[in-house]
Amino acid sequence: xxxxxxxxxxxxxxxxxxxxxxxxxxxxxxxxxxxxxxxxxxxxxxxxxxxxxxxxxxxxxxxxxxxxxxxxxxxxxxxxxxxxxxxxxxxxxxxxxxxxxxxxxxxxxxxxxxxxxxxxxxxxxxxxxxxxxxxxxxxxxxxxxxxxxxxxxxxxxxxxxxxxxxxxxxxxxxxxxxxxxxxxxxxxxxxxxxxxxxxxxxxxxxxxxxxxxxxxxxxxxxxxxxxxxxxxxxxxxxxxxxxxxxxxxxxxxxxxxxxxxxxxxxxxxx
Ligand SMILES: NC(=O)C1=CN([C@@H]2O[C@H](COP(=O)(O)OP(=O)(O)OC[C@H]3O[C@@H](n4cnc5c(N)ncnc54)[C@H](OP(=O)(O)O)[C@@H]3O)[C@@H](O)[C@H]2O)C=CC1
Ligand SMILES: O=C(O)C1=N[C@H](C(=O)O)C[C@H](O)C1
Numbered sequence: 001x002x003x004x005x006x007x008x009x010x011x012x013x014x015x016x017x018x019x020x021x022x023x024x025x026x027x028x029x030x031x032x033x034x035x036x037x038x039x040x041x042x043x044x045x046x047x048x049x050x051x052x053x054x055x056x057x058x059x060x061x062x063x064x065x066x067x068x069x070x071x072x073x074x075x076x077x078x079x080x081x082x083x084x085x086x087x088x089x090x091x092x093x094x095x096x097x098x099x100x101x102x103x104x105x106x107x108x109x110x111x112x113x114x115x116x117x118x119x120x121x122x123x124x125x126x127x128x129x130x131x132x133x134x135x136x137x138x139x140x141x142x143x144x145x146x147x148x149x150x151x152x153x154x155x156x157x158x159x160x161x162x163x164x165x166x167x168x169x170x171x172x173x174x175x176x177x178x179x180x181x182x183x184x185x186x187x188x189x190x191x192x193x194x195x196x197x198x199x200x201x202x203x204x205x206x207x208x209x210x211x212x213x214x215x216x217x218x219x220x221x222x223x224x225x226x227x228x229x230x231x232x233x234x235x236x237x238x239x240x241x242x243x244x245x246x247x248x249x250x251x252x253x254x255x256x257x258x259x260x261x262x263x264x265x266x267x268x269x270x
Contacts, residue, residue, distance in 0.1 A: 004096075004255055005032035006248075007071035009086060011060050012042035012050055014162075015077035015100060018244040020051035020058075023075075026248060033067035034060045037082070068093055073121075073251045077243075080104045087115035087122065096254040098247045099124040102169030116261030121254040125264035126169025128246030132220070133264045135235050136177040139222050142233065143181030148204045151226040153178050158211035158219045166210040167192060170220050170235075175206050178222065 006023050010016040011034035023029045034047035040062070048056030061067060068074070068089060073096030076083050083101040088111075090097035097120045099112065116122045127133065143153060155178075157171040167175075172186070179186035184204070191207045201207070218237035223230060237243070246264060253267045 001028075003028055003030045004073060004252060005030050005071045006251060007033045007035060007067045007074045008047065009035045009074055009076040009082065010078035011047045012036050012040060012045070013077065015240060015243060017051040018240045019075050019077070019247065020047045020056075021053040022241060022244045023248055024048060024051075024053050024056060028252060029248060031056060031058050032070040032072075034058050035064060035067050036060050036062060038062040064089065068095065072096060072255065073098065075100075075247050075251060077101060077247070080108045084108050084111045087112045087120055090122070091115040091118040091120040091259075094119045094121070094259065096121045096123075096251050098122075098128075098250045098254065100128055100243060100247055102126050102172075103165030113261050116259060119259045121257050121259050121262075123247075123250040123254050123262045123264065123267055125246075125250075126171075126173040127218075127243065128250065128264055129235075129237065129242040130246060130268060131237075131242065132170055132173070132235050133246075133268050133270055135220075135222070135233060136174055136265070137270050138233055139174050140177040140181040142222075142224060142231065143178040145181075146224060146226075148182050148184070151224040151231075152201060152205075152207075154207040154209065154223045154225065156209045156211070156221040156223065158213070158216050160215050160217065161213055163212060166212075167208040168210070168218065168220070170218065171208055171210075174220060174222050175208065178206055 036042045042060045047058040075098045077100040155171045157168045176186050191205045220235045222233045250267045
């Protein structure tokens with residue numbers, strides 16, 4: 001089969017640059033186009049040079065139509081508005097669309113699911129790494145095994161100082177896994193902020209705490225706290241390559257799937 005032609009949206013970003021480098025190194029992938037928003041200072045630069053991968057002859061452009069015409073799929077680690085807009089475009093063209101963007105609202109997620117129903121082959125996950133997706137299976141099992149009464153669940157995350165959304169997409173993914181294990185709805189049970197005189201912890205809730213600072217790539221702890229004992233399930237991301245590798249694997253996997261909305265657990269068979 002021919003190498004899959006990828007369009008990298010947000011090619012000058014932290015993840016975009018990592019994706020360009022790893023896609024260029026992969027024998028079954030090629031970087032067909034690199035996109036940034038109109039007005040970006042990166043427009044016209046070579047995507048490979050920006051990524052530290054040498055000259056690729058792929059200029060960063062804002063010409064979406066030309067880029068999508070040149071690709072079999074798009075990898076998109078950008079911002080919610082950009083991902084929702086692009087999902088309509090990938091649906092119209094029946095393209096693969098791998099979405100790593102976090103911070104999406106419920107309405108954004110509905111629009112993305114609709115694009116999957118309308119022709120796009122979408123893989124979306126708050127974390128594309130193998131480790132976190134395996135962790136989500138373990139969290140679901142632990143929450144199911146321990147039940148809601150004896151152990152409280154708290155999720156702690158830390159990321160670099162540039163991150164703009166909270167809680168992280170990964171924290172929410174892990175929270176959903178815990179809720180699934182308990183047979184409850186995360187939206188109805190999560191406590192995302194505590195401040196002032198909060199009163200005692202409400203039974204059955206799933207709490208979130210957010211730390212930001214420095215260059216931390218991504219740390220997550222799921223703490224199951226009981227009377228007299230505590231279990232902590234953790235993941236520490238040391239390199240953005242783990243997310244990029246997962247996203248590239250997802251693109252190749254989705255290439256031969258019917259249109260729809262898939263998760264990384266689908267891709268990894270977990
Ligand atoms: N699911 C996962 O495994 C992971 C998800 N992420 C998520 O990916 C997203 C990006 O993270 P990161 O790379 O660190 O962020 P960056 O800010 O470094 O990169 C985002 C890039 O997307 C660009 N962009 C924004 N809007 C558009 C648009 N409409 N068209 C084209 N380009 C656009 C930005 O341009 P500009 O600077 O001009 O706005 C920027 O270059 C975040 O939501 C983050 O949480 C990150 C790592 C792993
Ligand atoms: O913004 C980041 O950097 C990351 N975002 C994702 C998230 O919100 O969980 C994944 C990873 O932790 C890095």
